[in-house]
Amino acid sequence: MANHEEQFKKLIAHAKEYGFIFPSSEIYDGLAAVYDYGQYGVELKNNIRQYWWKSMVQMHENVVGLDSAIFMHPTIWKASGHVDAFNDPMIDNKDSKKRYRADVLIEDYCAKIEDKINKEVEKAAKRFGDSFDKNQFVTTNPRVLEYQQKIENTLHRMNKGLAENNLADVKALIEELEIVCPMSGSRNWTDIRQFNLMFSTQIGSLSEEANTIYLRPETAQGIFVNFLNVQKTSRMKIPFGIAQTGKAFRNEIVARQFIFRMREFEQMEMQFFVRPGTEMEWFEYWKTSRMEWHKSLGIPAEKYRFHDHEKLAHYANAATDIEFEFLFGFKELEGIHSRTDFDLAQHQEFSGKKMQYFDPELNESYIPYVVETSIGLDRTCLAMLSHAYNEEVLEDGSTRVVMKFPPVLAPYKIAVLPLVKKDGMPEKAREIMDTLKGDFMCQYDEKDAIGRRYRRQDAIGTPFCITIDTQTLGDNTVTIRYRDTMQQDRIAIAEIANVIRENL
Numbered sequence: 001m002a003n004h005e006e007q008f009k010k011l012i013a014h015a016k017e018y019g020f021i022f023p024s025s026e027i028y029d030g031l032a033a034v035y036d037y038g039q040y041g042v043e044l045k046n047n048i049r050q051y052w053w054k055s056m057v058q059m060h061e062n063v064v065g066l067d068s069a070i071f072m073h074p075t076i077w078k079a080s081g082h083v084d085a086f087n088d089p090m091i092d093n094k095d096s097k098k099r100y101r102a103d104v105l106i107e108d109y110c111a112k113i114e115d116k117i118n119k120e121v122e123k124a125a126k127r128f129g130d131s132f133d134k135n136q137f138v139t140t141n142p143r144v145l146e147y148q149q150k151i152e153n154t155l156h157r158m159n160k161g162l163a164e165n166n167l168a169d170v171k172a173l174i175e176e177l178e179i180v181c182p183m184s185g186s187r188n189w190t191d192i193r194q195f196n197l198m199f200s201t202q203i204g205s206l207s208e209e210a211n212t213i214y215l216r217p218e219t220a221q222g223i224f225v226n227f228l229n230v231q232k233t234s235r236m237k238i239p240f241g242i243a244q245t246g247k248a249f250r251n252e253i254v255a256r257q258f259i260f261r262m263r264e265f266e267q268m269e270m271q272f273f274v275r276p277g278t279e280m281e282w283f284e285y286w287k288t289s290r291m292e293w294h295k296s297l298g299i300p301a302e303k304y305r306f307h308d309h310e311k312l313a314h315y316a317n318a319a320t321d322i323e324f325e326f327l328f329g330f331k332e333l334e335g336i337h338s339r340t341d342f343d344l345a346q347h348q349e350f351s352g353k354k355m356q357y358f359d360p361e362l363n364e365s366y367i368p369y370v371v372e373t374s375i376g377l378d379r380t381c382l383a384m385l386s387h388a389y390n391e392e393v394l395e396d397g398s399t400r401v402v403m404k405f406p407p408v409l410a411p412y413k414i415a416v417l418p419l420v421k422k423d424g425m426p427e428k429a430r431e432i433m434d435t436l437k438g439d440f441m442c443q444y445d446e447k448d449a450i451g452r453r454y455r456r457q458d459a460i461g462t463p464f465c466i467t468i469d470t471q472t473l474g475d476n477t478v479t480i481r482y483r484d485t486m487q488q489d490r491i492a493i494a495e496i497a498n499v500i501r502e503n504l
């Protein structure tokens with residue numbers, strides 16, 4: 001883990017040094033859990049958003065887009081349950097004065113037991129060598145079974161306490177497990193209280209209660225309240241979906257782990273409206289389809305796993321997370337929820353407007369059920385950054401840091417590099433760049449020795465470098481250098497776009 005922590009610190013430093021992500025308001029010492037995307041970060045983020053949009057909207061005839069406002073009528077959040085139930089259980093340590101989420105303290109405790117299981121597995125793998133059967137070991141070894149049972153019992157009791165709002169029992173659990181404050185090491189805890197995560201502000205010129213509105217904590221409600229507008233104007237028939245990407249805001253208690261948990265972040269959500277009774281079929285469909293999307297990015301499959309929810313949100317009848325193995329362990333990247341007709345029924349009740357769909361095949365009206373896919377754009381950026389970051393020792397003993405992004409997501413696709421800054425090479429390089437920049441994000445660089453320029457491109461993850469040299473001026477060929485293998489090939493200028501397209 002220490003190694004992973006070290007690696008994570010290096011990644012954060014690299015992201016800042018190379019213009020991916022800056023702390024917000026840095027010259028004023030920053031603002032906790034708020035970040036800005038720099039010149040390369042914004043390209044990475046745009047590419048992920050576009051890749052998602054293409055796969056969800058462009059590739060699905062029955063999914064259309066939407067861009068609803070961040071500000072919405074405050075009653076929406078009453079209807080959705082967020083005013084009353086969008087809470088986290090918070091607990092303070094009286095000695096360090098630090099605030100924690102009670103559930104996160106308990107989950108971290110379980111993660112430590114999980115580490116112990118992994119150590120047992122490692123030890124046994126060494127002891128038994130080739131004949132080691134991991135599955136058999138973890139299902140029969142008494143110590144591992146005991147650890148697993150402990151995790152299961154702990155999480156079960158915590159979830160029960162949270163579901164029944166029995167916060168005293170959750171506190172008792174923290175005390176029984178002898179969980180200490182990571183800062184002070186003390187067990188001097190306050191009672192647990194519920195803390196609402198929504199930010200509020202005033203609309204208009206009067207600051208009366210009636211003018212209080214919220215910054216949306218999810219983009220989904222904008223889709224629900226526009227459900228009939230979109231359905232009628234697009235003439236969509238059920239099943240169909242509405243997708244949108246946009247900012248969401250949560251006053252997170254535990255704001256750490258870089259862009260994993262932010263107070264202002266971006267979601268990519270899709271609500272799929274289905275006939276009641278068919279929701280489990282669609283839940284399975286979207287579960288598979290979303291996992292395929294993640295795997296299509298070329299990151300090893302073992303980096304992803306499903307985690308089915310034991311404790312369901314107030315609106316769901318089935319829920320799973322797609323978790324990614326970040327540098328701090330497996331954590332939620334995307335949520336897939338079967339939200340029943342909860343939201344539409346609530347909006348129908350609170351607005352007094354019908355939220356029903358007339359199904360021409362059944363010749364009846366009903367409130368559709370909804371299957372939701374909801375992925376954090378910033379978390380996906382973090383997943384891509386952590387997977388991409390590699391430190392390599394080269395044959396000559398030197399090292400390079402290379403960001404091995406899937407080429408389709410790389411901020412810049414091509415670097416155009418004249419070998420030297422004279423003899424007509426810069427002019428030729430500009431000419432080549434002009435033919436490519438309409439189709440690909442290209443960067444021109446003529447400063448420093450070519451080796452240093454390659455390193456700079458490796459550090460921002462540019463998959464292809466095109467070098468223009470003396471030979472280019474004679475025979476219209478260039479060198480193309482591949483980021484991951486560092487292999488260099490000679491190709492005709494006329495072929496550059498094709499070769500790159502094939503590799504993307």
Ligand code: GAP
Nearest residue numbers: 218220260261262265333334335374375376379
């Ligand atoms: N509409 C459903 C919904 O909002 P969620 O599980 O609360 O569900 C969905 O959030 C996704 O949004 C998460 O899987 C995560 O990727 C992202 N997300 C949630 N809170 C976040 C935060 N504070 N910072 C960054 N991403 C966050």
